[in-house]
Amino acid sequence: MEKAGLRLEVDGAVATVTLDRPERRNAMTFDTWRGLAAIGRTLPADVRVVVLRGAGPSFSAGIDLGMFSGGGEGFADGADAEGTDRFIAELQEGYTWLRRPDIVTVAAVHGHAIGAGFQLALACDIRVAADDAKFCMKEPALGLVPDLTGTKPLVEIVGIGRALELCLTARTVLAEEAARLGLAEIVVPRDGLDGAVRDLVAALLAVNPGAAVATKRLLWEAADNTLEEQCAAERREQIGRLREMFGR
Ligand code: CAA
Secondary structure, three states: OOOOOEEEEEEOOEEEEEEOOHHHOOOEOHHHHHHHHHHHHHOOOOOOEEEEEEOOOOOEOOEOHHHHHHHHOOOOOOOOHHHHHHHHHHHHHHHHHHHOOOOEEEEEEOOEEEOHHHHHHHHOOEEEEEOOOEEEOOHHHHOOOOOOOOHHHHHHHHOHHHHHHHHHHOOEEEHHHHHHHOOOOEEEOHHHHHHHHHHHHHHHHHOOHHHHHHHHHHHHHHOOOOHHHHHHHHHHHHHHHHHHHHOO
């Protein structure tokens, strides 16, 4: 975890993952993304809420730019398309588990959330931002595309026009605009971030665990389902709930 620049604390039903390279503004390496994937794979079964936060002045400055020096040695160069596809898929696993229905994931964002850092916040279910938060999808400015699962939630949250404008200008979105665009559910003063996250976590844990899992599954399905499919999904989930609550 230390090599990955990550710290994991598990306290009963709550796991806190801290991006922990403050001297590099929590810049992330391949080890960071593999470490995140490992956390997802080994999370204790009784964890219900996962909080992601950054140590120091920023949530994350994105990919460690040091990895680009020396001509990008260590990167798959794309010549072997299948190998590169597998390589990126492995890194994406660091992000995809955050959408799992058995947990609710909360990004506590302060300072910069750039590139891979912005995408990490987008991979979480709920974003709580400090009023100094700054989001930027920097990848196109560096000649790359955002490939750590961020494009789908970005378009779903802000719409295609705004997503294009944000990505193709690589401009920075401040906390107030992030709240307006739906990129942050809650914005609080910087010194109130930890307290706001604590309150949110307490509220999430107060809800029936089975209902929370079923409802998250249902809500994530909604965007891709027709009304008919979604109505059927609601019935299916409710039957499960009723069986659990009243079944003999
Ligand atoms: N990679 C490596 N080191 C980084 C870093 C990064 N992404 N971001 C910051 N650092 C280092 C700085 O080099 C600096 O190191 P030294 O103390 O040795 O000089 C240290 O962290 C502190 O940085 P700053 O002095 O710049 O701190 P700041 O608070 O004034 O600024 C910042 C913070 C706005 C994040 C600025 O550091 C910055 O712009 N960083 C680069 C951001 C970036 O372009 N990230 C890549 C995004 S693209 C992506 O993530 C995905 C992809 O696939 C390409």
